[in-house]
Amino acid sequence: MxxxxxxxxxxxxxxxxxxxxxxxxxxxxxxxxxxxxxxxxxxxxxxxxxxxxxxxxxxxxxxxxxxxxxWRTVRVLQFRRQDGLSCQALIDPQSNALDIGFGRIPLFQSAKAALGVSSWTNGAPFLYPNSWGDGIQDAVTRAQLPSTLERIEVGETVAFGPYSLNKDRVWDKEYGCSWSEIVEIFCRDGSFYLNGTQRRSQAPRSEVIERIPNLHLLMNACIELSPNVNTFGRLGRRQ
Structure with missing residues (x-):
């Protein structure tokens, strides 16, 4: 050990x-x-x-x-490097971001602006980022999933970076489909996927995970809302 x-x-x-x-x-x-x-x-x-x-x-x-x-209000971005180590960016309700862990999240200024980030601080390379990083994502999911699903149920639209969700469908800036069409939800090789049943599915496109705030929360919300999903996986687990 x-x-x-x-x-x-x-x-x-x-x-x-x-x-x-x-x-x-x-x-x-x-x-x-x-x-x-x-x-x-x-x-x-x-x-x-x-x-x-x-x-x-x-x-x-x-x-x-x-x-x-x-945990109830923070947004978290995660980037996993090719060597398997990771870093996180914690974004507070005032849109100030702190990058911690091994490496830096590779986001251009335009991507930060799209996430509403107003300031960005490069912080310490804290040890064991995979352990505490997944722990943070899971804690955020436990704290925010019930209220997220409640907001969607009463008719609100909830955004996770490039994706928007309501109780009927999920979409990005180009494509969208009903929840009943989604059958696969997973992460692979640093990207998030929503796959549909149809050969020419209108499901939203895949996106690199570092552009998606609260990825574990998004995945769990999508799984709860998709009645036909049969394949799903957690961040960092190859399918």
Whole structure:
């Protein structure tokens, strides 16, 4: 079993400022503390911390960066590199994005603007991004799926980047179809797919996952709304 490089940091408590912010946001109890590699080569980032709570997370830096993210309101972008490692961008309700993990999400300014991002900060390469990254996506899904489905049920349209959903259909800027036509929902080779039953299906086109906020939430919502879906898979699992 691999050694946890930050085992001695896992029990570290939030700074007073981080604790106050978490309490003010109602994030609940701390569950973990994540840091970067503590080696000399990583000295720029080694005092950054990500404090995970039952209801969200707080990121801090020694230079004064301090931000909280609530599972109920945050939008999350994820990019998985060819070597299997990943990074995340956390977008708060004010549309400020923080990129953390290994690497940077490859989005041009136009793509960021399409997502409504007003500012972008490159943060720390926190260790074990696949573990906490999928954990964040799943926590967001648990927090937001019930209200998302309720909004759709009462007639609202909910957007996930290039995709729009209502209770009858799903569409992008070029194609759209009814939920009854969708039979496959999955991710493969860094892209998200909605496949229809018809040979010339009007199902929306595939899209790279880094352009889709809250991907796990989108997948679960689509599965709930598609009565004929028979194939689906989670982010990062090859089909």
């Amino acid at each position: 691999a050694t946890d490089e930050i085992a001695h940091i896992r029990r570290e408590q939030p700074s007073p400022a981080a604790a106050r912010l978490a309490a003010r946001q109602g994030l609940g109890d701390r569950t973990d503390t994540i840091a970067t590699s503590q080696g000399f080569r990583n000295r720029k980032w080694r005092d950054w911390r990500m404090f995970l709570f039952t209801g969200g997370l707080v990121v801090t830096s020694p230079e004064g960066y301090l931000a909280a993210y609530d």
